Amino acid sequence: MTVGLSKPLRALAGALVLAAALPSLAATKVTVAVVSLDGDPRFAPRRMEKAYPGHPTGRAIDGVKLAAEDSAFELDAAGIELVVRDVVLPNVAALPKVLADLKAAKVQHVVADLPVPELNALVQAAPAALGGAIVINSGQKDDALRGAQCAAYLLHTYPSRAMFSDALAQYLAARNWRKALVLQGALPEDVLELEAFNRSAKRYGIKTTQLKPFKLTGDPRERDLANVRLLTGDREHDVVAVLDSDGEFARTVPYATQWPRPVVSANGLVAAPWHPLWERNGGPQLSRRFAKKAGRPMSGHDWAAWTAGRAIATVLAEQPKAPIAAQLKALRGGAVGVDGFKGPRLSFRAWDGQLRQPVFLSHVDGVAGVAPVDGVLHPKEVMDTLGVDEAESTCKQRP
Numbered sequence: 001m002t003v004g005l006s007k008p009l010r011a012l013a014g015a016l017v018l019a020a021a022l023p024s025l026a027a028t029k030v031t032v033a034v035v036s037l038d039g040d041p042r043f044a045p046r047r048m049e050k051a052y053p054g055h056p057t058g059r060a061i062d063g064v065k066l067a068a069e070d071s072a073f074e075l076d077a078a079g080i081e082l083v084v085r086d087v088v089l090p091n092v093a094a095l096p097k098v099l100a101d102l103k104a105a106k107v108q109h110v111v112a113d114l115p116v117p118e119l120n121a122l123v124q125a126a127p128a129a130l131g132g133a134i135v136i137n138s139g140q141k142d143d144a145l146r147g148a149q150c151a152a153y154l155l156h157t158y159p160s161r162a163m164f165s166d167a168l169a170q171y172l173a174a175r176n177w178r179k180a181l182v183l184q185g186a187l188p189e190d191v192l193e194l195e196a197f198n199r200s201a202k203r204y205g206i207k208t209t210q211l212k213p214f215k216l217t218g219d220p221r222e223r224d225l226a227n228v229r230l231l232t233g234d235r236e237h238d239v240v241a242v243l244d245s246d247g248e249f250a251r252t253v254p255y256a257t258q259w260p261r262p263v264v265s266a267n268g269l270v271a272a273p274w275h276p277l278w279e280r281n282g283g284p285q286l287s288r289r290f291a292k293k294a295g296r297p298m299s300g301h302d303w304a305a306w307t308a309g310r311a312i313a314t315v316l317a318e319q320p321k322a323p324i325a326a327q328l329k330a331l332r333g334g335a336v337g338v339d340g341f342k343g344p345r346l347s348f349r350a351w352d353g354q355l356r357q358p359v360f361l362s363h364v365d366g367v368a369g370v371a372p373v374d375g376v377l378h379p380k381e382v383m384d385t386l387g388v389d390e391a392e393s394t395c396k397q398r399p
Helices: 007-024 044-048 061-070 073-076 092-104 116-130 161-174 188-205 218-224 283-292 300-318 324-333
Strands: 028-037 078-087 109-112 133-139 154-156 180-183 207-213 241-244 263-264 269-271 360-364 364-373
Touching: 007 364, 028 061, 028 300, 044 116, 061 073, 061 078, 061 109, 073 078, 073 300, 078 092, 078 300, 092 116, 109 116, 109 300, 116 133, 133 300, 133 324, 154 263, 161 188, 161 263, 161 269, 161 360, 180 188, 188 207, 188 241, 263 269, 283 300, 300 324
Parallel strands: 028 078, 028 109, 109 133, 133 154, 180 207, 180 241, 241 263
Antiparallel strands: 269 360, 360 364
16 A cells, blocks of 8 residues: 555556556567687786786676666666676687577677687677677777778777877877887787887877887896896986786886886876776766676776677667667767766767777876877867877778
8 A cells, every 4th residue: 555645646656666667577688798718818817816907807797797787777768678698608619609509599799808819700700690790899909900800890899009009198298208218028919019109109299219128038148138227227218118018027117217217008107998996977986886796896898898788788778679780880870879987978980990988097096197188189079089090090891
């Protein structure tokens, strides 16, 4: 019995309760598959324990599950229930069977938490295997995935390597720290880091005073290549930029340089898509919800996975009856945006599928700055100053 209401009001209240329950009872289930790789070296226990800046500290499934919970109310109003399916790929040879199972379950939305080779294999096979698909890369920053290896149905919520280097270069230019001593590792990804750094340095007026290789080795003949004081002996620089995709050497550089200089890039001041101590735009609430659910601070990879789930939920809520091709066009064309808790509405670039977003310049205890920095201009969209703009894009694939 409803106490304190007249009979007509009680009837109305009952009708409202029933109406609110109906969408849930008749909800259409839409499944999002989060595909990861068994034995992925990024998630090796010792690697995870070290938690170097820019490396994942957990799998994407946690972020996508939180996104589904956060989106439940708006999806319920659209008559949709988002189901998150954890798919662990044994190896790339098992991909056809995995995709066949997903097709049988009518899955067309995929969040990819994979190394680059497996991600490329998934991207090439998914649309034909699933009868159309949206694949969202939530963890790889390779520029080639937005360029020569792009695909019309591949979106990216994790920033590109070019976006990270542009954010850092903008910040250095704004601080007038324009002379950089660059320390570079020998891994193939370190070569890509240098290419991105050089491109951004040229764009924003950062000069490399010296480029020096480093090497972590037990060979006494090469010990000088791991000696931070010797490597940073040149005095004519404002900052030390460490290009270390592995992260092991970079952690030894801050406060160990010959001269009192800031350390940037792989350690010290780091460009990142998220920081658990971001204090604006609802960031603390998002970080707390994630930490409560996953049992760890929210990293940049976690944020990208959460944003991938939110992007899928948003387009489903706004276009619940649209086919997958129309959903993809709405996302990649910018008709549907995402609230990423970083301030502005975020949208995907039509030319390469990359999510436009502010990038944080952060250190272990917080966010020192946000790029695009004040004063950087663009004729159309200032966030397109981060990464590859339309005129310079080599991606020719569009939905």
